[in-house]
Amino acid sequence: MLYAGVPENDVRAKNLIALERAKRFPKPHRWIYFLTIWFIEWLSPLLFLFRPTKSGKLNNVLFSILIKKLKENRWRLVRMSAFFAFVPLIETLFDEDIDKTKYPEHPLKLLLRDQKFENKDTFDFIIIGTGAGGAPIADQLTKNGYTVAIVEKGGLIDPKPAPQMIEKYYVGQGLTMSMTGGMALVLAGSTIGGTTAINSGTCLRPLNSCLKIWDQDLGTDFSSGTLDPYIEKIELQTSVCVPPKTIQSKSAELFVKGLNKLGFTQSYILPRNIGNCKGSGRCCFGCPMGIKQSTDYAFLPSALKNGAKLFANTQATKILENKMGIKVELQDSNGVKSIMANKLIISCGALYTPDLIRRNKLGSQFKHVGKNMKIHPATKVFAYFPDHYHGPHGIPQGIGFRPSKIPRITLEGIHTPKSMVGQILSAGGDAFNWWMERIDYLSSFGLMIQDRGTGSVREVNSFPWINYKLHPSDVTDIQSGLILIAEAFFAAGAEKVLLPFSGEQQKEFSSVEEMKKFDWNSIKGENLMISGFHPMGTAGMGKIVDVNQKLIGSDRIYISDASVLPNSPGVNPQITIMALSLRLANHLTKKEPHVIN
Template sequence: MSTPVRDTGPAAYRDGTGTFHPDHRRIVDGRHVDDERRITVDACVIGTGAGGAPVAKELAEGGMSVAMLEEGIWHETSEFTARPRDMMPRLYRDAGQTVTAGNPPIVLPLGRAVGGTTLINMATCFRTPERVLRRWQREFGLDGLGAPDLEPYFRRVEREINVVQVPPDIAGENARIVERGTRALGYRGDYLFRAVRGCVGSGVCAFGCPSGAKQHTAITWVPRAWAAGATTYTAATATRIIVQHGKVREVIARTAGGGTLRIRCRHAIVSAGALLTPVLLQRLGLGTRSGQLGRNLSIHPASAARALFDEPVDAWKGVPQSFYVDELADDGIILEGIAGPPDQAAMSTPGSGEAHRDLMLRIRETASFGVMVSDTGRGRVHTVLGRPHIRYDLHRDDAERFRRGFELLAEIFFAAGAREVHVPLAGVGPMRDGDLGPLQERAGRIRPRHVSAMAFHPLGTARMGADPATSVVDGDLAVHGVDGLHVCDGSVVPSSLGVNPQMTIMTLAVRLAYHLLGAPAPTHEPAPARIA
């Protein structure tokens, strides 16, 4: 019997049908809960992002009763105005200003709503690279997580969120410029695969998709969890996990309305993300026996270069993140598209005063593209006055990787016809007429303080591993030494991935649910026609 094949081409990308709409939204708004409520379920899932929502859905469909706790609130697609100044305070934690303390300080944006950071990410999907999975087995003893083992779960995730490839004609001129330069130089690159249905290229993925095309967890896994009987409690912050005789008994949450939820459960699944999960567990003294909780923080430092052309680019038209270049992927460097509306560009364009004004006056002719570095440095998350404090220093080797990435990107821009290229490295001025000298002269001399960067994809602060002495959870995401307590989010990923981690986290979440249900792997899922 042949394996069915799922279309991942242009027709599947443009097809806006297939989004699931439940008969009833099972939401309890914690802003209106001012009393104490007692709830009994099989599983309590803390968080509704890439880890929490898939495991909640699969457990509910498998027959478990499930409660989901979410610190943020539910947002209707109709609320998304496409204006960054409107949406950042609503959808981002700390209005998008979560910042690391270190050299240099790095902004690390996180979502705070039903859907978590999937609500504001670019929907880019890569499977976990096989070299990374081999490293996990070799260094962390994680057997059972090889590519063949995960294949059925990858396929299930890809079908659920409709992972399809961006068609060139909707990618936008910004992407086509980089494709042109990449092809001219013979470098490796391709159009990205994304989780969408009926994408129209509105260009504001990072501020809530106004067309409802992006398949974030709030319109995929969460509604299907509701249909299977799960309930989402919004504006509810988990404060305690009661463990008696080594077993989870209860989760206690505080609501924004001043009330309390007491949730009796056999399974507590913490999915608050790599920055908040360790803070919660540290406060409760859970998962601390190895001394690794909150440590081993990996982020995905990223920055962007700009190039001026003679023709209109209008980088905000089309899919902001639609093309990638992996010519230097073996060295931990990947180029991915990044763009946004003019008011976002105004915030991120370097310089000030007249220099900034001049760049903004030429914004229509400006292309923008990102450099992402698989980091070698590691940070730490701990609690200061009840809030996560993130200490992270960019490694000197990673600063040099940024220089190399920008050199490659500048070469590509010039091959595509750029007149001028600007990179956000201190001491490197504008480059003109194909001259890469300002970057090449700084080889080996770029220091972390010279790099202007953001970061995404925090990982590793409750890392998984076979040895309880060096890890927080085991290969099945169970916290060592506590029966019924699991962690399912980016914090369990034990190393930098080098690619966007959404698929990895969702796949581990589905695998966890099948493990808790005692169910065999879903081997019936269709194979993708193509995948990154």
């Protein structure tokens, strides 16, 4: 703490806050954290500095060297230890002021409070999950007169500082990761609204080239425009629009300036589900103004007004299917209860749907769920512009660009709040402090790739464990994307860039010429600091469900979330998932009588 510039009088209080935060980590990470602290405090000075003393007793110079050796160590487990040790400490360095009096009350708050269940335990449909796959179909079914019960493990989102939002509303507190061939954080939401409540708000139609691949593999006709009516309806209900340039972030402005100087003029403003965006820069931590039309705003209020019952903060633990219908056992703070329905729709997302199927042995393919997982690996570049104050204003993900020479790569804007920057900076030691001291003058831009590799997910003690490794060709494409972002920043006047490399590799560059001299062949998948967005495919069409999303081997269970996607739609998949949700609703309402046995 002293090394990071915290006043000596505040160190003890900050350390206690960090310790309490670590105690709230998910169980496996909590155990790892305290082992890590013991390792760093007692063993690391001896192993890396040959000093038989506690790390807390080192002077600033030696401590800086130790931190650098830990963060940039050649061994992945040592780097992981440093990451876990510093996460709660860095969270305490920056205090975010969240004035809740400025923010409107969530429209679901009153509806949830006034729900009358009247001991009702039998419905036409039970839907587990309220994200992009669950909420639209719930809304559509209630509009068609069906009785619907919606089950959601999370609660209603409430604006808080970014670290607290991640702790409370992200799957696994944002610590869900794969350690195979590197460290990739896989991010998803766990709240009413699912990931739609904490994503960037970007709304893109699936690429027709990707839909053609789906058609070839499945015998469907998605590429002929069959999804278009559902997409148009989704775009209307979620207020998708192209925002004005005036609310773009400083990072986006500088990146576009650099692209134009390089001769690339094809950047575009990303459409969003935020019709009257104020540019508060907090989309990924819940829109504080309540303007982003995530499913908790665009679909669930309508569904509840039409009679749907929402069981919030409630987990579906057991599912039984028989000839009479579906029985789902629910658990909340008040205990266990059961509800029944004619049909069940599972919409828990690609990380949790597989284990719910496997654990309850649903359908005939339950042994194969969780495989074929796809993600959009993503990373970012930081750049220092000494003459450009960044600040928090602006759309975090406002600008996009698709480089023609690396067609699987999409460059998209990204902004990280101060309290989160330190956790993802690749620099260690004095270099880490150098970048943090200039945090208000840092711009950043990111990329994501339509991946070639596949992974898997398995739930252990209620925590999703992921096995995923970057494909070598994806590593090459990511390198090309990083070079392009850095070149654009230099063209716009950046003094220095920081690339997302872990290990002993050079990370800081002061010119394009210096980058050209760098040995890019030294960068492997395990050297890239990667986040994995949009997990999908873990209960894919043609493998676990049929083309109408019915669970193979089941008569009454359907899946509606990212897990059914047979492959990447080539873009952020929110619109695609919602369109498939309405398509499923249309399929069910044509077939389902209003009969409950």
